[in-house]
């Protein structure tokens with residue numbers, strides 16, 4: 001089991017131990033404070049698509065504001081269809097494009113569930129992004145198996161990546177080619193192979209947590225990206241996707257080293273590459289990346305010519321009260337602004353549509369959860385209204401505002 005939150009960098013273990021269950025939450029100033037709040041019905045039926053197309057005009061290319069799709073219960077089918085018609089403009093399959101679903105038997109592809117999500121996107125006038133062609137989790141039962149290091153690099157990975165990417169065709173904004181390779185215990189001294197090897201996951205070991213080495217270099221990574229480059233439409237960004245990233249710590253250094261090696265050793269031009277920042281975060285200091293750091297990271301990628309994507313955003317809150325809900329809105333709004341105002345960020349994907357279907361559940365270090373944009377009845381929340389207001393504000397052409405998560409003593413949002 002991996003941790004989907006940021007470590008309390010710089011605060012130290014002792015502080016962590018004495019931190020009360022509900023750590024202090026700052027009072028924040030929000031954009032919605034100075035506007036008339038929409039009713040739930042208005043927010044749900046708001047044509048966010050027209051706002052998003054104005055956002056795209058300002059950005060100079062399509063801005064994809066999306067969420068996950070997995071087959072809803074019959075009770076939620078109509079709600080789900082509506083949300084992808086009026087609110088989100090992009091769709092990613094929560095699970096249906098993963099290896100277990102697409103190649104359950106070696107060499108036999110079953111792309112129908114993944115293709116159904118792509119078709120659903122098309123039918124709703126939304127775009128589609130691919131997730132993912134390589135991950136150490138949700139593997140088919142024949143993997144890791146007894147596949148050798150050479151077979152994996154020369155046959156298994158190229159066959160899988162080509163089969164899925166070719167099969168899904170040209171209607172795709174980006175592909176998560178590889179997902180979650182890098183260790184949570186990174187140090188700045190590690191080279192990119194060590195960054196991966198120290199995660200102790202397949203395939204640098206024969207099975208997750210194992211002690212028998214398998215791949216002893218990064219040829220398996222290069223094989224995946226080379227195959228993706230050959231088979232993906234030229235308009236699709238080829239993404240390395242990971243969690244607990246976006247700041248400037250050792251794990252982020254590993255991401256940049258890996259990207260440089262993919263560029264150099266797999267000959268993938270930077271202008272085809274992107275980094276996916278999953279952004280499974282919490283509304284508590286130390287559990288999210290402050291906007292200034294995100295922006296510095298996105299700018300560093302931009303200087304290489306590579307893209308930044310927010311790929312799996314959700315955010316647990318510590319308690320179900322107004323101050324925590326407002327803090328969630330402030331932080332999520334900052335993430336959105338960081339992407340909107342960056343010249344290399346065109347995809348902002350939220351993970352799970354409603355609190356009742358989120359993979360984040362209360363407890364387990366996730367507070368009271370409530371980590372998505374719509375509550376368990378499908379109604380918009382404080383954060384939802386704030387994101388609508390941020391998109392409208394960006395679309396109106398005004399300049400970037402301060403980071404609301406800093407608290408109202410340092411950031412009071414302008415009234416225009």
Ligand code: 9MR
Pocket residue numbers: 094095137138179278312359
């Ligand atoms: O949301 C996904 C959930 O339905 C699956 O059970 C789970 C399996 O580990 O994967 C979830 O999605 C993950 C994503 O594919 C990769 N990053 C972490 C996400 C949350 O676990």
